[in-house]
Every structure is written in C-alpha cells, then in structure tokens.
C-alpha cells in the first residue's frame with residue numbers, strides 16, 4: 671500500500687502573539703502541492719522504517735512516521751506491525767512540512783493496512799499531539815489554521831486547484847523554533863477573511879523577515895522569484911523554502927530553468943496546487 675505525503679505551503683502566515691508556553695498564536699492559509707514524499711507499507715510482525723530518496727540521508731533516528739505509527743497502534747490496541755518505507759523527496763526542516771506530511775500520510779495509511787475504522791476525531795487528536803501542522807497535513811487540502819495552526823476551519827480551494835507552483839530551497843536547514851524565537855513580537859494584524867488568492871495577496875508571512883535575518887540567502891531566493899512573472903512569491907512556513915504561483919506552466923518552467931542556470935545547487939520542484 672502507498673500513500674503520498676503532499677508538500678505543504680503557507681499561502682499566508684500571520685503571527686499574532688507569543689504565548690506563555692513559548693508557542694505562537696498564528697493565522698495561516700494552508701495549501702498543498704500535488705507532489706511530495708511517498709510512504710509505502712507492507713504487513714509485518716514488527717514496526718520498521720526504511721528510508722530512500724534524495725533526502726533520506728538527512729533524517730536522524732527519531733522519525734515522525736514511527737511516532738505516528740506507534741500512536742495509532744496504541745489508540746486501537748493493535749498487535750501487528752508494518753514494514754514502512756519512506757521515500758524522502760522533500761528537503762528536511764524546510765518550511766514545507768515534510769515531517770508533518772509524512773506523519774499525516776502514516777495516519778491515513780496505517781488504519782487501512784491494519785483494517786481499523788479510525789474515527790476522524792481520534793486521528794485529529796493523534797495528529798495534534800504529533801505537531802501543530804499535522805492536522806492540516808492530515809486534511810491535505812486548502813484549509814485555514816488558527817491557534818498553533820492546529821485549529822482548522824474550512825476553505826474552498828477548488829478555484830486554485832491545478833495552479834502552477836514552483837518550490838525553491840537554497841539548501842539551508844532552518845529549525846522552526848529558531849525562526850519563531852527571532853520574530854520581533856509585533857502583531858501586524860489579522861489574516862484577511864477573503865477568497866484564497868485575495869487572502870494570499872493581501873496577506874503576509876510574518877516569519878519571512880526573521881528567517882531572512884537568520885539566513886540572508888533566503889532574500890536572494892525571494893529576489894529571484896519576485897523578478898519572475900509569478901502572481902505571488904513568498905517564503906513558506908518558517909523557511910527556507912520559498913514558493914511562487916504562476917498563471918501558466920510555461921511561465922513556471924521558464925522561472926525554474928532560469929534559477930537552475932543561475933543557482934544550480936538550489937533544490938526546485940515544479941508542480942501544481944492540489
């Protein structure tokens with residue numbers, strides 16, 4: 671059995687306040703790419719995880735996929751295991767929710783493998799305990815997030831589905847907690863409650879400035895994307911991956927080819943919004 675782990679982007683991300691527990695209250699518009707990592711599972715007596723793909727080497731021992739699998743086993747008192755293989759196509763610690771998307775893929779896949787009727791409520795609760803982004807990744811369609819990003823409200827994203835999307839990462843890993851800590855504490859106002867593209871265009875990513883402060887190279891990525899014919903270009907999540915939305919695939923591919931020539935070491939994914 672196989673399940674895609676769709677790359678996540680934050681079309682807008684407004685940081686409103688720092689809470690006493692160190693987490694931040696945010697408002698965000700989540701969207702997902704058609705592509706990402708892939709999780710494969712076969713029945714087995716024990717739980718194991720093998721890694722393959724271009725970014726497999728960057729992952730440590732502690733993997734969110736196994737934590738998700740253990741949580742499902744515990745919740746439904748399951749005795750059997752699974753031989754899992756994660757194809758790691760997305761750069762690690764890069765603002766496109768790789769780990770969260772992988773965990774969410776495990777939460778969709780394993781109940782099927784083990785033949786359990788998992789309730790949406792149970793899965794959401796498990797997702798929330800794994801990370802702020804995991805409930806949105808469980809959904810993997812456009813959705814608004816509040817609180818830590820884990821309180822979701824529906825957003826019809828069908829109007830943007832299929833829109834050409836380019837992801838660019840300059841190859842520097844950024845820890846989410848470091849970027850939130852570098853936020854200046856200034857509330858710049860709520861995320862607009864409008865149609866998705868208007869929300870995105872009128873919105874911001876408040877983590878962009880602190881991330882650029884930590885890794886100035888992100889500013890170079892943004893300058894390059896701003897210089898293309900993109901409808902919108904911005905950093906996703908806590909970075910360092912930036913995204914650009916285009917009206918036509920040819921425009922997206924032209925931007926990708928130009929960046930490939932100018933910065934051949936950067937990772938890129940030319941895809942579409944789900």
Ligand SMILES: C[C@@](CO)(OP(=O)(O)O)[C@H](O)COP(=O)(O)OP(=O)(O)OC[C@H]1O[C@@H](n2ccc(N)nc2=O)[C@H](O)[C@@H]1O
Nearest residue numbers: 692693694765766767801802803818819846847850907908
């Ligand atoms: C910033 C966002 C935006 O979508 O994405 P990424 O950059 O990680 O992709 C998310 O809020 C990340 O969600 P996720 O990656 O699940 O984070 P968590 O594991 O819950 O938290 C990691 C760390 O980020 C900080 N954190 C996270 C969420 C939040 N609302 N406030 C925070 O301050 C905390 O320091 C926490 O210890």
Ligand SMILES: Nc1ncnc2c1ncn2[C@@H]1O[C@H](COP(=O)(O)OP(=O)(O)O)[C@@H](O)[C@H]1O
Nearest residue numbers: 732733734762763764765766767768769770772
């Ligand atoms: N399956 C996984 N994929 C990526 N990172 C993982 C995974 N499991 C655990 N991690 C850890 O989670 C951290 C955040 O990774 P990731 O989710 O890719 O970042 P981001 O949320 O910024 O996109 C990394 O430092 C990594 O070590």
